[in-house]
Amino acid sequence: MSRTQRLVLLGVALVVVVAAGVIAVSSGGGDDAKKSSGPATIVVSGGKPVGGVRSLTYKKGDRIDLTVKSDSADEVHFHGYDVKKDVPKGGTVRFSFPATIEGKFIVELENAKQTLANVEVTP
Amino acid sequence: MRKAAAYAAALSAAPLLFPASAAAHGIVGKQDLPISRALFTWAAATVLVVSFVGLATLWPTPRLQHPRERMVARLPKVLDPLCGLIGVAIFLFVVYVGLRGSQVATANLAPTFVYVLFWVGLPFLSLLLGDVFRAFNPWRAIARAVGFVARRFSPPEPLAYPEWLGRWPAAIGILAFAWLELVYANRDDPSTLAVLALAYATVQLVGMALYGIEPWLRKGDAFGVYFGLFAKLSPLHWVDGQLRIRRPLEGVVGLDTPPGTVALLVTMIGTTSFDGFSQGELWGSLSPKLNSFFSDLGLGPKDALEAAFTVGLVGAVLVIAGLYRLGVIGMRTAGEDHQAGELARLFVHTLVPIALAYVVAHYFSLLLYQGQATAYLASDPLGNGADLFGTASKNIDYGVIGANGIWYVQVGALVLGHACALILAHDRALALYRSPRAAVRSQYWMLAVMVAFTSLGLWLLSAANQ
Numbered sequence: 001m002s003r004t005q006r007l008v009l010l011g012v013a014l015v016v017v018v019a020a021g022v023i024a025v026s027s028g029g030g031d032d033a034k035k036s037s038g039p040a041t042i043v044v045s046g047g048k049p050v051g052g053v054r055s056l057t058y059k060k061g062d063r064i065d066l067t068v069k070s071d072s073a074d075e076v077h078f079h080g081y082d083v084k085k086d087v088p089k090g091g092t093v094r095f096s097f098p099a100t101i102e103g104k105f106i107v108e109l110e111n112a113k114q115t116l117a118n119v120e121v122t123p
Numbered sequence: 124m125r126k127a128a129a130y131a132a133a134l135s136a137a138p139l140l141f142p143a144s145a146a147a148h149g150i151v152g153k154q155d156l157p158i159s160r161a162l163f164t165w166a167a168a169t170v171l172v173v174s175f176v177g178l179a180t181l182w183p184t185p186r187l188q189h190p191r192e193r194m195v196a197r198l199p200k201v202l203d204p205l206c207g208l209i210g211v212a213i214f215l216f217v218v219y220v221g222l223r224g225s226q227v228a229t230a231n232l233a234p235t236f237v238y239v240l241f242w243v244g245l246p247f248l249s250l251l252l253g254d255v256f257r258a259f260n261p262w263r264a265i266a267r268a269v270g271f272v273a274r275r276f277s278p279p280e281p282l283a284y285p286e287w288l289g290r291w292p293a294a295i296g297i298l299a300f301a302w303l304e305l306v307y308a309n310r311d312d313p314s315t316l317a318v319l320a321l322a323y324a325t326v327q328l329v330g331m332a333l334y335g336i337e338p339w340l341r342k343g344d345a346f347g348v349y350f351g352l353f354a355k356l357s358p359l360h361w362v363d364g365q366l367r368i369r370r371p372l373e374g375v376v377g378l379d380t381p382p383g384t385v386a387l388l389v390t391m392i393g394t395t396s397f398d399g400f401s402q403g404e405l406w407g408s409l410s411p412k413l414n415s416f417f418s419d420l421g422l423g424p425k426d427a428l429e430a431a432f433t434v435g436l437v438g439a440v441l442v443i444a445g446l447y448r449l450g451v452i453g454m455r456t457a458g459e460d461h462q463a464g465e466l467a468r469l470f471v472h473t474l475v476p477i478a479l480a481y482v483v484a485h486y487f488s489l490l491l492y493q494g495q496a497t498a499y500l501a502s503d504p505l506g507n508g509a510d511l512f513g514t515a516s517k518n519i520d521y522g523v524i525g526a527n528g529i530w531y532v533q534v535g536a537l538v539l540g541h542a543c544a545l546i547l548a549h550d551r552a553l554a555l556y557r558s559p560r561a562a563v564r565s566q567y568w569m570l571a572v573m574v575a576f577t578s579l580g581l582w583l584l585s586a587a588n589q
Contacts, residue, residue: 005179013172013176013179016171016172079153080152080153101521102156103526105152105153120156
């Protein structure tokens with residue numbers, strides 16, 4: 001490979017670095033800055049969440065506060081954090097704990113095998 | 124919101140496939156966050172920069188084509204049978220646990236052992252320590268024991284391993300296992316896994332009985348071949364009762380390429396890709412359509428879903444095969460009259476580090492988190508309340524690594540795998556082409572393929588997909 005070819009390749013590499021820098025700065029991590037969901041309530045009717053599967057987002061250190069109200073007796077399982085609470089027919093259960101584990105988790109109506117919410121905890 | 128909606132749609136469309144959790148592996152309670160856009164951009168840029176700087180500065184004459192090894196230790200004769208005995212014991216134990224233990228996937232040791240410790244743990248171990256699976260391979264140990272006894276009765280000579288068969292049994296085996304792991308609805312069912320393990324071992328024993336132990340293990344035993352490929356990247360080489368060391372990457376240069384080798388590598392990358400892809404938004408919007416297509420054909424909901432995922436799995440493998448083929452066809456234009464099939468075989472070893480990088484990027488966190496479950500599952504393997512080691516009440520500590528740590532490992536693995544592939548391809552091109560100019564021209568094509576694979580790997584992990 002000639003000296004010129006080498007310089008051209010290194011030049012291309014430099015252009016890529018600059019371009020990446022510009023893109024990274026201009027996007028400003030836009031998709032990372034999600035708002036915390038705050039306290040949420042999910043109503044379960046006929047074994048399904050009313051209004052569809054909920055998406056909840058928290059930043060690490062926020063307080064997760066989720067109330068599930070169900071018209072059937074079941075167990076609500078907050079995966080990952082691995083908290084399970086029995087909900088009586090027509091009753092409510094409340095999950096309230098700090099978001100300490102980063103990742104994506106589901107909250108599931110265990111016996112009905114129905115996902116109630118997708119929870120995302122970001123750093 | 125669109126993303127969330129698609130995700131929800133995918134989940135509600137797949138209640139059968141995702142019985143216990145949203146993850147592709149039903150045994151996991153947590154999924155990784157997608158890597159951020161900023162990190163994705165930087166990682167992709169790094170890949171390109173590494174590529175261009177690499178092309179400009181890598182060595183002008185081949186260096187890796189004649190591997191040298193140095194013996195560092197002689198191994199005691201008893202080691203091999205001893206490891207084999209341990210392997211057989213573990214195999215039988217896991218099968219027993221699968222059949223007789225609790226049939227709740229998360230309470231039984233078998234699913235975690237098969238999908239996490241065996242399938243994901245051994246590639247990591249193979250990279251670090253060399254081909255350890257060969258020593259512990261239970262079907263190899265059984266066959267050797269039987270062979271040892273049978274030799275006294277002068278059994279018939281094994282058949283010659285058919286040339287055309289090559290590594291096709293391994294390629295098909297890996298595809299079948301990926302199907303089991305990613306498509307099959309009862310993938311987590313402990314007794315099903317145990318029965319399949321027995322069936323697999325039986326096929327291997329028949330293969331070895333027909334064609335001889337070594338010829339079959341080298342090409343036919345899907346798991347042996349799979350772990351063995353990754354072990355070739357390791358600096359440790361266990362052979363002929365010796366432990367030898369070699370420079371990293373050197374081992375894979377000498378990879379023989381019987382028929383089916385390209386198919387195997389492409390299957391390895393394609394199936395891992397589908398695992399990432401099937402958790403993404405695009406698949407979330409695509410799969411319900413496929414699903415309803417198969418429902419209209421008269422399949423039940425479970426079968427329709429499996430059919431849709433089968434199409435996705437095979438599709439992913441074909442896309443990877445197509446990409447590699449494109450690069451090879453491009454390389455032909457570099458001149459010197461090399462056939463496409465010949466080039467495909469001569470450069471296939473460069474896909475090994477990429478395949479390993481995909482495994483690390485996709486399954487590193489699974490091993491780190493679900494691997495911890497071994498502590499309580501091993502203490503209570505059958506899920507009947509036993510506490511053999513006093514660790515039955517341990518839990519998975521999700522705090523061992525945060526999202527940022529996982530992202531850096533994922534991106535680091537992909538970039539490093541890319542760099543290794545680049546080095547291997549560069550060296551092979553120098554050895555293959557008589558003119559340095561043709562070698563460089565061929566490299567543009569190979570590099571394009573690798574950038575495509577690595578970018579695909581990054582995309583699969585990024586927010587753009589999920």
